[in-house]
Amino acid sequence: MIQFQNECITVFQSALSQTTCTVVEAKDFVLLVDPNWLPHEIEEIKRHVAQIKGEKELYLLFTHGDFDHIMGYKAFPGAKVIGSKGLQEHPNKEQKVELIQQFYNENYIQAPYPIVFPEVDIVIKEDGQQLVIGHTTITFYLSPGHTHDGLFTVIEPLGIWIAGDYLSDFELPFIYDSAKAYEETLRKAERIIARHQISVLVPGHGQATASQEEIKRRIHLAQDYLERLIKAVKNEDLEEMAALEKEMAFPSNFTKNCHEENIRIIQREYK
Template sequence: MRQFENEQLTVFQSVLYQTTSAVIKTKEALIVTDPNWLPNEIAEIKGYIESIIEDRRLYIIYTHSDYDHIIAAGAFPNATTIASEAFVKRINKEEVLEQIRQFDAQYYIERGYPIIYPHIDIIIKEDGQTLELQDITCSFYLSPGHTGDGLFTVVEPFGILLAGDYLSNVEFPFIEDYEAYFATIQKVQTIISDKEIEVMVPGHGTTTNNLDEIQKRIDESLLYLNNLANDSIDESQLRKLYPFYKGLQEMHELNKKAVHK
């Protein structure tokens, strides 16, 4: 379904884990993030793209390499792809593809495109790297912590922040590397301060154009990280903040292990 729309941005939301896929329309390009999950949802995204693409060039930004975020890579063979250098250098790519195959086998899902790990055309190696198009500038920032290959994108002058699996209102931080995650949240605070951000798209949960809400999510992430490190998490508070906490308890236990590594 379509979760959010304005003149430049349309955000699609899957029924699974409220996973989002953003489509940004500019004079020269369509920029898409992480098209996902189910075949009918991907068909809806493809249909929308085909209805507005005209002579625009299609770009796909992969915010990171978790299997749910690359699951439809094979559905867009003509797109120009963008991801971090760590995404390209991921060693266990076959493991990610096997997760997709297992998911599809479990639910008897058939897809009309190949399951592939995406080849990347534009590799982001450092913070501040840019892609200049006719009417926009995309600035990229490495965002490790959730995974080692995360990527933020700021699209100017529209003020769009594509945050990947950070700043969700339905998930607390899912942590692979605690110190890297903490540094990434501090980095996004700097981005919010330095750039004129008007709307933020998380990888899971609700898109927001409310700056107070964006700051609230930053503060909640920092609070969770600090409390996790101090072993002072109030799980009753987590239940109030995150409506699907019952399904997230296993991840909270994994986070405890991550912080003590």
């Protein structure tokens, strides 16, 4: 399903977890980000890419290595893969592949293409690293915290910011890597919006937005949640921790587990 579209960007949204896949059509190339989830959804994305690609080079960007973001990798053979050094050297590649296979098995889905972890052609090693293609400059920023291997990507002059699993309109921070790194990544987000002319922000889950005020609201939403949770953990305030869990959208066993993991990581880093 297409949730956002203009003359240079199409954002698809899966029926599962409101996960996005972004297709950017530039003058000299096509950039595809995190194709996912269900086979028919990926086929819709493939048809769209085929319609606009022509003779242009296809680049395939993975914002991070979570299994739901990499499962469409082999649906686009021949694409040049972009990812962070953390993705290239991911320590749990086999586990991520197993999670994809488990998802297909649990839902009686025949895997439509090989299930393998992405091999990275263009490795992003540092903040500010750029890839210049024709008239387009793509600037990358490392964004650890949610996972260790995350990337922010800014595409200019189009003004597109691909945020990965940050800055959702509804999803509060899920910390699988580091709370301190997550806080720094949010400060980096503030610097990005001050440094670049952003016209569209696309999160990994939820709605894209063209509003500067909405982007700032989302940064503050995540910062406020983390600040209050860190304070509650430091003070061993069980009542406040329980209240913060209730702020999670779509409460489930999954969000409960994510909240508990947030607390464990904060306890490890701050106490």
